[in-house]
Amino acid sequence: MIDNIDLHTHTIASGHAYNTRNEMIAAAYQKGIKVFAITEHAPAMPGSCQRIYFTNFRVLPRKYKDMTVLYGAELNILDYQGHVDLPDSLLQEMDVTLASIHPPCFVSGTVEENTDAYIGAMKNPYINIIAHPDDNRFPVDYEALVKAAREYHVVLEVNNASLSPSSFRGNPRECYQQMLKLCIKYQVPVVMDSDAHVDFMAGNHDYAREMLEMADFPEELILNSQDGMLYEYINYKP
Ligand SMILES: [Zn+2]
Ligand SMILES: [Zn+2]
16 A cells, blocks of 8 residues: 555644654655645644644745645534634635544534534535544544545545554544445545654554554555545645
8 A cells, every 4th residue: 555645743833742843844754755744733722823823834845855745734623513713714725624523622412413513624615634533432423424525525534643552532443443334335535644743653654554454445545645636635736
């Protein structure tokens, strides 16, 4: 499986990650990553960047040697309508955007309410990826989630950090087993992301890859090859 894209990482700017932008980029490059994104937590996450951080990406080069470097955000889904914590006017300027549910920013509701929250976010045309939909502390209807991903042209993430032994998420393997089966049924693409909060994890998808292999997941639905359909799904166009 070709795997040279990592679209979800954090630096010290997120407040609970431990390396600089330059350190993360260098680590990803060393691993052979060809398209690398830095996606800090949006402002509702305690200790993360303020809104103004996300307004100045124009100063950053999009190349490091022959690696493409992209900038975006991991947005917090705030409510059961799927509102997020940055305005569309900023999202449409970003290279890549993820939306996700985090305990400090979202109160789990019923299965229907949690599913509506994700689907509401997917309806936003500037949101590209749903990050780590794998946490049974926020139970969802996976059939509805996957069908909505297809309808709204959104990618579902297989998050390496969720699957690592140090993960605090609720039963991610069982969640992914369900989700991946439905992604095959409805032909919905996924992306493996590191969600690295420290440099040595940048570009590391070992647990995510194992999950996809166990699910016998078709390679043509995995977005991690730079020669594949990546640019059909993210804001940035080369
Ligand atoms: Zn984080
Ligand atoms: Zn997250």
